[in-house]
Amino acid sequence: MHELDTEYYEIEPSASTRELLAVAKLYAREVAESYGLSVDVSALEWEVSKRAKRRAGAVRHRNGEPETVLLTWEQFQRQGWRATAETVRHELIHVHLLNEADDPSHGERFRSLAEDLQTTVHCERFAEPNWWVVCAECGGKLARYRRSKLVMEPSSYRCGGCGGALFVEENVG
Ligand SMILES: [Zn+2]
């Protein structure tokens, strides 16, 4: 295992989104190699979001397959390369755990890898859920990533907040 050199990839916030993506992908390859992660960098789509404000990054996935790594332009502009690099490491752990364990969570496995890779455990909200379970009374929403019993039979459950009836919305797009 060779030492990961994040500074080597340093790029100034005056760079373009294309330059940032190019560097992020090179860096991601080195991260995956250094830590033995199941990540095929070129098989993933990479995007920089200029709209995202609160989320540092995300992995979009479909049926448990990671598809797109999203980075946030705002974070790079405000906090620079080191912060974006930390986000890249965070998102790569998600890709790895989706590939290896069908696990999109920030659970035990995630925490242990986050420590190794020196990155944060929490992201604002991970990826786009496949379903929203919505309360008809209070409008409360739960993000759901898997076809669980709650998703299949929402009428068997009640809202944890107000006891109202639940229904499911598929999250397309
Ligand atoms: Zn996350």
Ligand SMILES: [Zn+2]
């Ligand atoms: Zn409710």
